[in-house]
Amino acid sequence: MLSNNVFCVIGGDLRQLYCAQAIANDGYTVCASCFEECSVKFSFEEPDVRKAIRKSDTIILPLPVTKDGITLNTPFGKGSIILDDTFARVCSGKKVFCGMKERLLSTSPLWNTSLVFDYSKREEFAVMNAVPTSEGAIECAMREFAGTINGSRCLVAGYGRIGRVLSSMLKGIGADVSVSARKKSDMAFIRAAGMTPLNIEELSCLPQSLAQFDLIFNTVPFMIFDSHTLARIVPASANTIIIDLASLPGGVDFEACERLGIHAMRALSLPGRVAPKTAGEIIKNAVYNITEEDLR
Amino acid sequence: MLSNNVFCVIGGDLRQLYCAQAIANDGYTVCASCFEECSVKFSFEEPDVRKAIRKSDTIILPLPVTKDGITLNTPFGKGSIILDDTFARVCSGKKVFCGMKERLLSTSPLWNTSLVFDYSKREEFAVMNAVPTSEGAIECAMREFAGTINGSRCLVAGYGRIGRVLSSMLKGIGADVSVSARKKSDMAFIRAAGMTPLNIEELSCLPQSLAQFDLIFNTVPFMIFDSHTLARIVPASANTIIIDLASLPGGVDFEACERLGIHAMRALSLPGRVAPKTAGEIIKNAVYNITEEDLR
């Protein structure tokens, strides 16, 4: 257990509230601010932000910490919190955790008087979030696809963190899973996992049309499914559904999809939306891990 | 391939339309009636029911064939089709397939001049429908649960068709799965599958409270989760979600759940709702299987 820690969680969506809850469950003192408009209520809310910060030594800010570069990201807050020298000064000398740290640092030079950490840059944070992202993708596929995932033919484009977790879950439900990758060693891992590896470069000139797939999940943040590649889907039954999980600008040409009559959709920010409790625990873990490493 | 078959599909929901589609994809002649109000359109619609029946030798009616005992079950039809001697006479000499055959037979004595089969009574029909039912249950759990299925503690009550398929899928997604059963041999199968078997009779007096489970799926059509058993959930965090998949009257005391503040819900008729395409193919397969066996 981390000694002498009093936490406060300021702003953000449901994830941050669950993060605070998880910290409280671990036996720490915690308070949360800027959740006035949230329908879910917790006992540890502290309406006064300054007071919340003052009595804490560890401040947890949201991901992203700010959307407009000026105010704190507080979707459930009644007013808005300006990120300026004053705010930085209140946090001075404390450990401050946030997502997309560089945005916070550019709001005031005084942040150099605090220890500012970015939990969103941690490798294990990304891996852990691959779990709710994959489940969100599956939930989305279940909702949109008129068949069952079991017995369906799925293509997962990319074998990074999300590709690894998602393909394994799809197989676990009983889908027939192909995974496209670039590295030969990844293709060996894919085959060892009982799935069919496809060379990502040959995807646009596959002997078998992409239309053989019921569901295509893209995880690669490059324009892989451009109009040229998409055109390979159309000749056939055109029932293929494409779900793009890659961060913006994504890897699917949505205009071409519409023109070609292909059913495609974006699924972004899934962890916070489909599993805020898990997403909050993931933030908590990253904060703990950073704290432990920092202590050594 | 079955020889000399012309099919017509009359009434029912989206499943029946997908059933007709799947038959057409197999190369048979097929027409479909009573889908005037359906937003999904297929080329093989035949507005005139009598004409549809006359030109076919195999008639596929919905599941259930009738809800009120008087008219055909046609949720997408413009008018209603009375099930009387006249209707039975038009079908005379044809092979007629439906779900819940006894309801059809009681509408006219003339049905004894046709070959009436009940596809819903087939064992493989029930097993195949366990797949969309299980996926529907998982989709429901994903929607309601604030955490991820992966890493969650799930209890599946019952190890019949749905219990077997559902528990395996939950494990495939990475849940920690316990299954309650009554037969010692089922408990051995559960353990062999890497899951924890629980004796269903001890469920209400388990040393560890039921509250340890994040998700409870009931598949047993008896009152298993009565107020006595449910009371074991409450002392703890009360975040457990109960999803009752058993046919009405089900196996969960919903009034007690409300009184105790337990989040519980029914999930019924999942195949037609979550995967009408697969559900339609399952009806098609049952019809084919019956036809093949009948030919021998």
Added chain:
Amino acid sequence: MLSNNVFCVIGGDLRQLYCAQAIANDGYTVCASCFEECSVKFSFEEPDVRKAIRKSDTIILPLPVTKDGITLNTPFGKGSIILDDTFARVCSGKKVFCGMKERLLSTSPLWNTSLVFDYSKREEFAVMNAVPTSEGAIECAMREFAGTINGSRCLVAGYGRIGRVLSSMLKGIGADVSVSARKKSDMAFIRAAGMTPLNIEELSCLPQSLAQFDLIFNTVPFMIFDSHTLARIVPASANTIIIDLASLPGGVDFEACERLGIHAMRALSLPGRVAPKTAGEIIKNAVYNITEEDLR
């Protein structure tokens, strides 16, 4: 815990010794006789059989209880124990557990003064033994096959207890698994499990030759792989390996295999040979289950 039980285990192979060990680990008093020649030594051996029986109230005899119908099955014993009225009299009034009870009963009319139970007839005993049998089959395949199970094409003939457990393990290692079955509902379960169902009746006239399979595991105790069916393997590379797991006389025509140059072998009595510890625990569990049910 069962009250007032003192156990003695008399005769049998390593399994029975492990059974005694497992009973001792549960805290019961136990002794074991007729293991003089066994290289594995346990502290609870009692050389005097009569003494062992007298001080116990529960006697556990081997599976099968006798091979020749005259003496107890004691492969590790120095002498032999005659099964006659004298032996039955010593056991009189005790609970006696054995495998293949009818063989014991025919050795003396006095057995009707004891409570004789057959643990080998229990359904859960058979299911639990499917686990070591399946692992033994896989170990055998690993030893004989020059390739890896992962990526190999396997056929499991039969979807009973062993077929269910074995096919699931093969899939878990990454094999491409087909399972033949007769019941349409079993074929639906096979498909739901992400494996390919084959109709057992069409096996001998499959469009694709049996030679496509690297490994064939037979679990069906009928002559399925007769010379007619086996001939379908030969035209191709003839590298297929057949492992017959079915009880004698088995389901493979071994003479035809030799004539046709097909590599085939029997693998029998696997639990006791490959996993005596687990096999012993399975006997213990069956004995406990019978005792509990008998007490009610």
Added chain:
Amino acid sequence: MLSNNVFCVIGGDLRQLYCAQAIANDGYTVCASCFEECSVKFSFEEPDVRKAIRKSDTIILPLPVTKDGITLNTPFGKGSIILDDTFARVCSGKKVFCGMKERLLSTSPLWNTSLVFDYSKREEFAVMNAVPTSEGAIECAMREFAGTINGSRCLVAGYGRIGRVLSSMLKGIGADVSVSARKKSDMAFIRAAGMTPLNIEELSCLPQSLAQFDLIFNTVPFMIFDSHTLARIVPASANTIIIDLASLPGGVDFEACERLGIHAMRALSLPGRVAPKTAGEIIKNAVYNITEEDLR
């Protein structure tokens, strides 16, 4: 298909013969030398090594190419082939593939007139070999362990290539799998795969003793299981079996094991021993991959 390729395979064990066989199956011309003493016979053997090399443009040498630094590694050869300028001159201008290339290059300066490639250094070669290595480890565990893998508690030390494949296979058979790793992101992957992650640094001071594990597989080439760590196994039942898969000098103190009475064994060079056919195909694939990349 690679154009204008004539292959010859010289020396090595059964793997190399299967490699030649696999190349022949792909439709290429191939010959093999130095297998006079091998009991398995293939049609494409060419007794005269020089002739074999002259008529080929691609030479495949074994892994390792030499054991003594002087002669080619030819365990099945009648005589021995000296690796000197003469041998290098015969190969001049050809594509030469081998394992542990640096050993070959040091035998003659003339090798710089050939294109010498090392297939054993390829990342995908290592990943693909993780499959036969893992199966060999499981076969070894099945042989040594008196229980079943299903239901056993296994620890896999290390989550590199072998750790990833092996842990997944063990889970697929139904074991309860823990994996130790160092990176927090690997621990997240392990948890997502439904296994228990353990911090490798805490292994020697785990609150629960190592003796809880039935089977420990080490894949890490550092002294992890030193006498200090091993001592944690002894207090308990001491039935734990340790299988060391790490390359020499390995990661287990075998002397300490013997002193402490722990059953431990090395399992090395598994691919060639347990699955020479697969191991040969893996060499073939690496040779093809290098050739394709070299052509671009």
